[in-house]
Amino acid sequence: MLKIALYDEIQARREKAAEWILAYSNAKGLHIEAPQFKEANELAAEFHENSFSAVFIGINGMRCVDVAWVIRNRDKKCPLVMISRYDNYSLESYRLEAADYLTEPLDEQKINRALDRIIKSNR
Secondary structure, three states: OEEEEEEOOOHHHHHHHHHHHHHHHHHHOOOEEOOEEOOHHHHHHHOOOOOOOEEEEEOOOHHHHHHHHHHHHHOOOOOEEEEEOOOOOHHHHHHOOOOEEEEOOOOHHHHHHHHHHHHHHOO
């Protein structure tokens, strides 16, 4: 089983990503849980080393990058997938050693490619 956290303050983007992750799970015959977090402090409170197989983070400002650093400092290996409207956070994503950096408009293919990369690296 994979447990993939979705943190995004933008509800529509968070829910759409969750929908696509669950569709991917069904298509691949995998069991994936995708808990959603609207607030950074909620995710930070639940995140501990090995608590999630991956974390998707919607970037809406530096507080979102800050929570990514909290995660990275607690777990050096957890794959992070950063999602943003802009590419100006890509350097920070590189510093975080993110598994992927997705730019909007977000679509199912982008989510699927990120999930393929995460699953391949977990083998």
